[in-house]
Amino acid sequence: MRTRILLFLVVIFQSNCLLGQSLTLEYVDQYIQMSQPEMEFGGREKLYVVDGVPYDSVGIGSKLVKYNLDDKFLSIDYLFSDSISTTIFKPNLLIVLIHKTSPLKLKDKKKELQKVREAFLSVSEFPAFLINDKQLSIEEARQSLSVLKPRSIDHIRINKHAPLSIYGADAKNGLITIWTKN
C-alpha cells in the first residue's frame, strides 16, 4: 500500500515539474514525504520557512507563488527542531525550508567546495551528486570534484534531504548540486 502511495506521489511530483507551475504547499509536502517516506507526515506539526521568514500552513500558500517549479535554484529541505534547539521550539517540530540558492563569493565557493570534497571522502555515506543537472556516480563525482575549480562554479547547493525516488538511495545522505559557469 505504501509503495502505491509513493508511486502516486512520484507521478504527481513529476507531472508538476513538467508543467512549470508555481510552487504549491501540496508540492512541498509531497517533496518532503518522498524524502523520508517512513515519516508520518500528515499529523506532524510543521513550520514553513520561506526565504528566512517563518509561516504556518495557513499563511504560506501565497508566499510560494513566486517560485516556479522549473526554477533550477529552488531549494526545498527540512530539519527537526530538536536538532537546533530543545527549548525554543516545540519538540520534534518539522521545519521546512524553502528558498532560492544564492550566488556565492569566490572565497565562500572555495569553502563550500572543500566541504563537498570532504563529504566524498566518506567511505560509505556519501550524498547524491548532481552537476549541471546530471547525476553522477560516486566515482564520477569524486573525479569531477578533484578537477573542479571554485572559480568555475556558478552556484552550489547542499541539501540534507532529497526525494529518494528521484535521486536514488544516496539521497538519504543528502543532495549536492553544482552548476558550473559553462
Added chain:
Amino acid sequence: MIKFYLTISLLFISTLAFSQKTFREYFNEGMAAYEAKDYKLYLEVMQTLDEIRPNNPAVVYNLAGAYALNGRKIRSVQRLNQLLLMDATYDFQQDGDFKKIRRNKGYDELIALQAKLNRIEEHDEVFRTIDAGEIHPESFVIMDNGDILLGSVREKKIVRVDPEGSRIDLVKTEYAVLGMHIDPANGLLWAATSAMPEMIDYNPADKGKSLIMQIDPSSGVVIQGLEYDEGTTIGDLAIDRESRVWLSNSLEPSLARSNADTTDYTGPFMRKQLDLANGFFNPQGLALNDNEQYLYLADYITGIHRIDTETDDVVKVFAPEEILLKGIDGLYYYENSLIAIHNGVKPYRVMQYFLDETGQYILFGRVINQGGASLGEPTLGQVKDGYFYYLANSPWIAYNEDRELDLSKVKPIEIRRIKLN
C-alpha cells in the same frame, strides 16, 4: 534618478581601508558615465564601487539602476531587494531608471517587501524607563539584585540605578563607556572604554585610545585595566569561561583576546590578535556560543562571521535572501540563535536569528522589534534568565554638529525585553 552624494561624501570619511581619492574618482566617473548615458560604463564603475565598499545603500541603489538601464532586470530587482533590507525608505518607485523592471515579476515583491519592512512590529515590552538620557548610556548590565549599571558615553562613568530609580556614580572611567559585561566566573564587571568625540573634555590627541577596565560592581573599585594606545575604538567585549576577554576593534578592524591574569592596573597581558583588515570594515558585537567553540562577530558592513576559537578559522554566516545581516551593533547568543540589534538599517530593528546544526547558516529570523516608537537608536543588550534586554534609545541623534548633546532632544532611557523561550 535621485543621487546620494551626501551619503557618498560621508562614506569617504569612514572608508579608511581604501584611498579616498580613488573612491571619489570612481564615483565621479560613474556619475559622468550616467550623465553621458554611457550605461555600460556606469554599471562597470558601480560594480567596482560595490566590491570596494559592499552594502552601501547609495552604491547599491546606483548599481540597481545601472542594471536596469542595461536591461539586466533580475539583477536590478536583486539589488533593490538588497537595498530595501538596508534602507526601506528609498522611494525607488518614482525613479524613471527602473521603468524597465516595473513589469518584472519581482517588482511587485519589492513593493510588498518595502511595505513589510516599514510595518511597525513590537513583540517586546518595556522593562525599565530611567531618567538618565543626559549621561548618554550606550550599554547596561542588569545585576541579580535588580540594580542596573549604565555605561555613560558622555560623562565617562558607570552609574548604578536601584529598582526605585535612585542613582549613584559607581566609577569614573578614562574614556566613553561602550560595551559592558559581567564575568560569570567571579561576578566582576568588564567595561570597554574608548576615546570618543561625544564625551566631555574630548582631546583629539586621544583618538584611537582605549582602556578595558575590570571593576568590582559592588564597590566600584577598579581592579585592573588593559591599555590600547593607538588605532582602537573597542566597542564590545565578551568574556569566556577562563575569564579571558575578547575585544572587537572598529577603528582598525581587529579582534583580540587578552588573558586577564594579572593584578597590575596597566600591566602586561597575554594577547591573541586577529587582524581583520581583509574583508572586515567595522567589527562590532561579539557573542560566544555555549561551548565557546565559536565566537560570532558582527561587522557593521559585511554581516556576521564565525570564528573558531581554537583554529582561528573565520567563516561567513550565511542567511536567506530576505535577511540582510548588515548594520548590527549588539550581538548575543541564546540556544543556537543569535539576537542582533540592527541600528545601521532603516527602520531600526531587533531580530532573533535561528541557526542550523552547524551554526554557520541562519535558517530564519523573527522580529523582536521593527520600527517601534521606542527605538531611538537601539545599541547593546544582555541575555539574562531567559529574557533578552536591550537599550532601545541611546541618544546619539541628540548631538549637534559640534558633538554637543542637545538636552532638549534627550528622552529617558528605555530598556525593553522579550522572553526568549
